[in-house]
Amino acid sequence: MAIEPLAPARVGEGERSQGLSYQELLDTDTRTVPEVLRLQSARDLPVVRVPIERYVSREFHDLEVEKIWKKVWQFACREDELAEAGDHVVYDLADQSILIVRGDDGALRAFPNACLHRGRALKDRAGRSKALRCPFHGWTWSLDGRLQEVPCRWDFDHVDRDEHALKPLPVDTWGGFVFVNPDAAAAPLADHLGSLPRHFERWPLEKRYTEAHVARVMPCNWKVAQEAFMEAYHVVATHPQILHGIGDANSQYDAWDHFSRAITPNMTPSPHLKETPAEQEQLDAMMNRSLDAPPTVQVPEGMTARQILAQVSRMQLQGAVPSVTELSDAELADSFYYTVFPNFHPWGAYNRITYRFRPHGNDPHRSIMEVLYLAPYQGRKPEPAPVHWLDVDEPWTEAPELGSLAKVFSQDTFNMAPIQKGLRAARHTHVTLGRYQETKIRHFHCLLERYLEA
Amino acid sequence: MYHRADEGCGRVTGLKLRHPLSGAIYSRRDDGSVEVEEPDGSRGVFEPDGRWLRGELREADPHLLGFVGGPELASRRGPGTSAPRHTGGVPVPRFDGGATGSAAGRRRNLEMDLGLDGKRVLVTAASRGIGLATAQVFADHGCDVAICARGEAALTEAAKDLESRGARVFSQSVDVADADALKTFVTAAGEALGGLDILVANASAGGGPGEAAWQANFDIDVMGAVRCVDAALPFLRESDAGSVVFIGSTAALEFLGIPQAYNAMKAALIAHASDLSQSLAGQGIRVNTVSPGPVYFEGGNWEMIQQAMPAMYERALAQCAIGRMGTPEEVARTVVFLASPAASLVTGSNLVVDGGFTKRSAF
Numbered sequence A: 001m002a003i004e005p006l007a008p009a010r011v012g013e014g015e016r017s018q019g020l021s022y023q024e025l026l027d028t029d030t031r032t033v034p035e036v037l038r039l040q041s042a043r044d045l046p047v048v049r050v051p052i053e054r055y056v057s058r059e060f061h062d063l064e065v066e067k068i069w070k071k072v073w074q075f076a077c078r079e080d081e082l083a084e085a086g087d088h089v090v091y092d093l094a095d096q097s098i099l100i101v102r103g104d105d106g107a108l109r110a111f112p113n114a115c116l117h118r119g120r121a122l123k124d125r126a127g128r129s130k131a132l133r134c135p136f137h138g139w140t141w142s143l144d145g146r147l148q149e150v151p152c153r154w155d156f157d158h159v160d161r162d163e164h165a166l167k168p169l170p171v172d173t174w175g176g177f178v179f180v181n182p183d184a185a186a187a188p189l190a191d192h193l194g195s196l197p198r199h200f201e202r203w204p205l206e207k208r209y210t211e212a213h214v215a216r217v218m219p220c221n222w223k224v225a226q227e228a229f230m231e232a233y234h235v236v237a238t239h240p241q242i243l244h245g246i247g248d249a250n251s252q253y254d255a256w257d258h259f260s261r262a263i264t265p266n267m268t269p270s271p272h273l274k275e276t277p278a279e280q281e282q283l284d285a286m287m288n289r290s291l292d293a294p295p296t297v298q299v300p301e302g303m304t305a306r307q308i309l310a311q312v313s314r315m316q317l318q319g320a321v322p323s324v325t326e327l328s329d330a331e332l333a334d335s336f337y338y339t340v341f342p343n344f345h346p347w348g349a350y351n352r353i354t355y356r357f358r359p360h361g362n363d364p365h366r367s368i369m370e371v372l373y374l375a376p377y378q379g380r381k382p383e384p385a386p387v388h389w390l391d392v393d394e395p396w397t398e399a400p401e402l403g404s405l406a407k408v409f410s411q412d413t414f415n416m417a418p419i420q421k422g423l424r425a426a427r428h429t430h431v432t433l434g435r436y437q438e439t440k441i442r443h444f445h446c447l448l449e450r451y452l453e454a
Numbered sequence B: 001m002y003h004r005a006d007e008g009c010g011r012v013t014g015l016k017l018r019h020p021l022s023g024a025i026y027s028r029r030d031d032g033s034v035e036v037e038e039p040d041g042s043r044g045v046f047e048p049d050g051r052w053l054r055g056e057l058r059e060a061d062p063h064l065l066g067f068v069g070g071p072e073l074a075s076r077r078g079p080g081t082s083a084p085r086h087t088g089g090v091p092v093p094r095f096d097g098g099a100t101g102s103a104a105g106r107r108r109n110l111e112m113d114l115g116l117d118g119k120r121v122l123v124t125a126a127s128r129g130i131g132l133a134t135a136q137v138f139a140d141h142g143c144d145v146a147i148c149a150r151g152e153a154a155l156t157e158a159a160k161d162l163e164s165r166g167a168r169v170f171s172q173s174v175d176v177a178d179a180d181a182l183k184t185f186v187t188a189a190g191e192a193l194g195g196l197d198i199l200v201a202n203a204s205a206g207g208g209p210g211e212a213a214w215q216a217n218f219d220i221d222v223m224g225a226v227r228c229v230d231a232a233l234p235f236l237r238e239s240d241a242g243s244v245v246f247i248g249s250t251a252a253l254e255f256l257g258i259p260q261a262y263n264a265m266k267a268a269l270i271a272h273a274s275d276l277s278q279s280l281a282g283q284g285i286r287v288n289t290v291s292p293g294p295v296y297f298e299g300g301n302w303e304m305i306q307q308a309m310p311a312m313y314e315r316a317l318a319q320c321a322i323g324r325m326g327t328p329e330e331v332a333r334t335v336v337f338l339a340s341p342a343a344s345l346v347t348g349s350n351l352v353v354d355g356g357f358t359k360r361s362a363f
């Protein structure tokens, strides 16, 4: 079941596309580029092949639950879902269910979502309550987990209050996200995140509100789904309509301890194209312009599509983002997609996107993909959008709050069932990963390997 | 054998893109299918999911197909308000918001975007009839709604229905004639929904004889609307889509058979809306009136009239040029449009929605 190292990775000349490198593109910026975009990680990841079994077997799923999901810090909800004392959220994954509660003292606590009497889940869904009362017989705990009330106390002489306090699980926050860890002995969240907070210093995600939150059941393993969002290699075949305006194969990929990053430049032509498109064509591709329609935005003489796009974004962010005029073209035009092991994908700069992927129950052939739009705002923080659930056969376009990206997600989703089908039908044993463009996926599987061995 | 584009089911009307690598041109047809033309001139027509329909080209890039032909952004649409069973014998045309009725009802034409998603709307007297239908259409268009009514039971029912359409709902049982209660409700609604963008003053004391009716129509139809606007103004000013709709009546425009307070008070309301449209325009708030003719629904006035005064009912029905009375949903859709950012240029108007019930030329 192990991954197979083939050769140490070196990215030197000739090992990436011939196009403009991302660092070269940054040199053309009209503003000072933040240091974090200049970072490049060491490239000592072994090139790997991944056993297909990891995507299709129930045994491997069970192993994943034991070795990863029960051990790792995971994004459970946004902090604004727990604004007031008594607010609670139920976070479910495979057979695990964790209840996260805001206490009267303002602190967040996480408990296994199970009654200490006869085991019923304490809460079925998110809500607000003064105490945690089990609906079966009414045993009640205070928000901080102390046993408060047992109906017919005389019948439970043998029940010691302290012993029957809810057992807290590690919970912590970063960037407005609430993380939990089912392992009571886990190392702190900060250790897991490593230098990630430094990367986001300029784009504080805690200063965002949840503008949209769509969850969709996917007809594939959760890793199949998430790996489709960890590289730009698929753009040429899956999203050909945007090639004029995306430097897909010029993307930069990096990996650090528990997280990795891809940067895909936009408003710069794909190296796949045989002819270099005009600046206007690059913009049109992004705006999905019809051949016979007039352009929505015209690129003025002497400016590039990239500069125009950045300028338009600066105008849109005016007011909601401080010192917006200092943001570099890169931060306004490009895609910075991070992956924090195992399943959390916040995007850098002002792209709004955060993804999360997780198994759907214990079915290795199903998963849940979530898209959150975290938007900057002016004035009072708006209420977070409630989760909009889509079933496996409901297209993303059923969620109008996703806007024009829904169509792009639909193109990605178009591949999911056929990937799972192919993996189940396969007679070969491993999938093969590219040396550079699939760096993030290789990094993920190296970490997975490490957890399995622990 | 390939058929010309204008034969068979649909013409090329929508998006046209060139595949940046293959050079093929993809165009969307009005029936949702996609026409592909390769650089060598070979053509084919496909379902958006890639299934071949006709033409000599048998396969096309399914990803680009999906992009050109995929389902349009579907607006949140609940299971439309049911039409009343009795509308004078003429079937009510179904409003299907742009569904083309083709393949599995999945594909939609480009719909006019009312710009209502996420807007916060207050509708008074919204547990039944026009008020309820209006709140429902707003909810179906992605709005959050605050509603009030006098009866608790019907109000709870209405709130549940609106919630099932995906709206956040704030509801309170309020007597609109009670000035303090009304103002408290409007303020609480604005706070609960985090603001108000749209106000629909719909409450009415209805028709009736005598001095008591004058007082009731003044208190509820006129002052109810005036007070709602007063209390809602601080929120509407904050909105970038502030708009107010009063529900008037054709009874204010033409003689209905009996002189009543209702008719005169509705006229006062229309005049006041017109004044407000001028005074509030500078603050970005639009004010309009919708004046419905006879609207028939179960438990509504016209059902009662039909039973109690069949002759009057028949007369009114005969006067409806379209041969039937209106439905609450038909009035609601007009209110929603007028209130929406899509009607951004319309203010100070009194829109008559009566199926030709009134006979005057509306200059």
Ligand code: FES
Pocket: none
């Ligand atoms: S080409 Fe990548 S999975 Fe087939």
Ligand SMILES: [Fe+2]
Pocket: A228, A229, A234, A238, A239, A408, A412
């Ligand atoms: Fe994609």
